[in-house]
Amino acid sequence: MCGIVGYTGPREAYPIIIKGLKRLEYRGYDSTGVALQNSGLKVYKKKGRVAELEDMMIGKDIHAHTGIGHTRWATHGEPSDRNAHPHSSASGKLAMIHNGIIENYAQIKKELSNKGYTFSSDTDTEVLLNFIEEIQKNNQCNLEEAVRIALKRVTGAYVILLIDETHPDTIIAARKGSPLVIGIGKGEHFLGSDATPMLEYTKEVVYVNDYELAIIKPDELILKNLGNEKITPYVQKLDMELAAIEKGGYEHFMLKEINEQPETIYDCLRGRLDITTGTITMAGVEKEMERLIHANRIVIVACGTSWHAGLVAEYIFEELCRIPVEVEYASEFRYRNPVIFPGDVIIAVSQSGETADTLVAIEKAKDQGALIFGVVNVVGSSIARASQAGAYTHAGPEIGVASTKAFTAQLAVLTMVALKLAKQKNTISEERYLHLVNELHAIPEKVAIVLESAPLIKALAEKYKDAEDFLYLGRGYNFPVALEGALKLKEISYIHAEGYPAAEMKHGPIALVDENLPVVFVATRDSFHEKVVSNMQEIKARKGKVIAVINEGDTDTAAICDDVMTVPEANEIVAPMLSTIPLQLLAYYIGLAKGYDVDKPRNLAKSVTVE
Ligand code: F6R
Numbered sequence: 001m002c003g004i005v006g007y008t009g010p011r012e013a014y015p016i017i018i019k020g021l022k023r024l025e026y027r028g029y030d031s032t033g034v035a036l037q038n039s040g041l042k043v044y045k046k047k048g049r050v051a052e053l054e055d056m057m058i059g060k061d062i063h064a065h066t067g068i069g070h071t072r073w074a075t076h077g078e079p080s081d082r083n084a085h086p087h088s089s090a091s092g093k094l095a096m097i098h099n100g101i102i103e104n105y106a107q108i109k110k111e112l113s114n115k116g117y118t119f120s121s122d123t124d125t126e127v128l129l130n131f132i133e134e135i136q137k138n139n140q141c142n143l144e145e146a147v148r149i150a151l152k153r154v155t156g157a158y159v160i161l162l163i164d165e166t167h168p169d170t171i172i173a174a175r176k177g178s179p180l181v182i183g184i185g186k187g188e189h190f191l192g193s194d195a196t197p198m199l200e201y202t203k204e205v206v207y208v209n210d211y212e213l214a215i216i217k218p219d220e221l222i223l224k225n226l227g228n229e230k231i232t233p234y235v236q237k238l239d240m241e242l243a244a245i246e247k248g249g250y251e252h253f254m255l256k257e258i259n260e261q262p263e264t265i266y267d268c269l270r271g272r273l274d275i276t277t278g279t280i281t282m283a284g285v286e287k288e289m290e291r292l293i294h295a296n297r298i299v300i301v302a303c304g305t306s307w308h309a310g311l312v313a314e315y316i317f318e319e320l321c322r323i324p325v326e327v328e329y330a331s332e333f334r335y336r337n338p339v340i341f342p343g344d345v346i347i348a349v350s351q352s353g354e355t356a357d358t359l360v361a362i363e364k365a366k367d368q369g370a371l372i373f374g375v376v377n378v379v380g381s382s383i384a385r386a387s388q389a390g391a392y393t394h395a396g397p398e399i400g401v402a403s404t405k406a407f408t409a410q411l412a413v414l415t416m417v418a419l420k421l422a423k424q425k426n427t428i429s430e431e432r433y434l435h436l437v438n439e440l441h442a443i444p445e446k447v448a449i450v451l452e453s454a455p456l457i458k459a460l461a462e463k464y465k466d467a468e469d470f471l472y473l474g475r476g477y478n479f480p481v482a483l484e485g486a487l488k489l490k491e492i493s494y495i496h497a498e499g500y501p502a503a504e505m506k507h508g509p510i511a512l513v514d515e516n517l518p519v520v521f522v523a524t525r526d527s528f529h530e531k532v533v534s535n536m537q538e539i540k541a542r543k544g545k546v547i548a549v550i551n552e553g554d555t556d557t558a559a560i561c562d563d564v565m566t567v568p569e570a571n572e573i574v575a576p577m578l579s580t581i582p583l584q585l586l587a588y589y590i591g592l593a594k595g596y597d598v599d600k601p602r603n604l605a606k607s608v609t610v611e
Helices: 013-027 050-058 103-113 126-138 144-152 251-260 263-267 283-287 289-293 304-321 356-367 382-387 405-425 430-451 454-464 478-495 500-507 529-541 555-560 578-595
Strands: 001-006 031-037 040-049 066-073 096-103 156-164 167-176 181-184 189-192 204-207 213-219 220-225 234-235 300-301 325-329 345-350 369-377 389-392 469-474 495-502 518-522 545-551 565-568
Touching: 001 013, 001 096, 001 156, 001 167, 001 213, 001 220, 001 304, 001 454, 013 031, 013 050, 013 189, 013 283, 031 050, 031 096, 031 578, 040 096, 040 555, 050 518, 050 565, 050 578, 066 156, 066 167, 096 126, 096 578, 103 126, 126 144, 126 565, 144 156, 144 213, 156 369, 167 189, 167 454, 189 204, 189 213, 234 430, 251 578, 263 405, 283 289, 283 495, 300 356, 304 325, 304 345, 304 405, 304 478, 345 382, 345 405, 356 369, 356 382, 369 382, 369 405, 389 405, 405 578, 430 565, 454 545, 454 565, 454 578, 469 478, 469 500, 478 495, 478 518, 478 578, 495 500, 500 529, 518 529, 518 578, 529 545, 529 555, 529 578, 545 578, 565 578
Parallel strands: 300 325, 300 345, 345 369, 369 389, 469 495, 469 518, 518 545, 545 565
Antiparallel strands: 001 066, 001 189, 031 040, 031 066, 096 156, 156 167, 167 213, 181 189, 181 204, 204 234, 213 220
């Protein structure tokens, strides 16, 4: 949610910032801008994508060794040139970019207005910037001190980067609740919402923590807390290669990421699942084994696609471990005054590790004594750090805004955790355990087989692209897959789609069915198969179009469908990792056929760091 980039050092800042913004564009892309120290502070900004800013900059003097840049996902104020960041202070001497929301900005704005300030944008950011300048003026203090005083007053979430015309090589940065990474080069520093803008320059990074403030010059990085005490920066080595964030010959990141799934699931299992010994090694689980196996209940908190992974996990944990599980939308859980017992285990599922609702939810549960176990993709992210134990999904950077490979990696991790706990608790027979270990191990190869049906799914997309609504239905482990399929279609093709448990359809949604409504069934062979087939018949009887994900060779089911997408047979516990792939492809190809930007769907952003 908003991408921020900064550079100070001997190189030209502008090309580094622009390249960094393009990599962070997945975080928001409604407007963009840069501020450069170029014989005084110069701010250039514009509604639209980074490429449009680049066009606007042709012919301008872009020479600068220090600068900041921003790509926005609007919170306060519509996407427009004037609401784009960076914002300039009233004196014109300061420029600032911001990711997050200042919740009490209206009060501060009123105070500043009473003192005669006027504002040229609708943003909370401009208010905070002028508040900082006002403090600096009143207290006759330096910028760093003014930022510290201002941040003690504000509520909300932020990462801010500020530059000051009078100190042209310095960037002041601060964070609470939104991510900030500082890359350390030789005589230069890089800043970003994640590490991707600095990948080709340095592998040494510092993840800034909440309530920390950084004063960054080319050859100096000072980290302090809001009490003005110095903190020793903890420098970490980045384990990410440039190739991982490039399209690698694919037309879109989404297609690349869908196609990477045999590899990403394999990477997720690698080093953990050993089929020769039947063991699952997960340090994060072993570390907290006692608390995990004696959990009174597991509460899974997540949002969106990660919430769907949590729903699949609910079925798996209850079945294998006999522990009661609740799956909560993090946004509801955090505000609901939930009952949490010290014996509860909270599993936070998040690709980005930065989702504000999930982060706050787990902090709340941690305060009440629950154990927090994170299932996170981005190493070093806020949720990973806030968790007491956990397991990374190792799916690699996911850049397409719609989550694909992170979902299947979450399922792989959650299945391994459940199997490991079930074995330790003795709630699974040795035979079933070994069978499932082998089934899990076979998934990457089977995913590769599913991907071969892409041309067929592309043809289906052409056939159904003009439908106005879709219904997605499934039962048991495949019910969350139906929800996920509907979400993918909504996000990428802007077609209204609803997901339901197949049996629930007759309690209302069946009223929608007519000859124009495509109904997508997730109908692989499992314990519920016959019942799902009956539900298909109910749709056919009302002239609905039935498209189904079925197992290869299931001619009986195929015979009652209008169209099918096939996946190899698999145990129902691991089958969602297969049945979800055709639905990802269907959404992708329908979005493509309708001419939409599938990597950056309208109104969305990847990392939702506002609540
Ligand atoms: C859907 C999607 C979102 C995210 C949700 C949670 O394709 O990407 O629904 O799943 O915003 O994000 P994370 O997993 O980063 O916490």
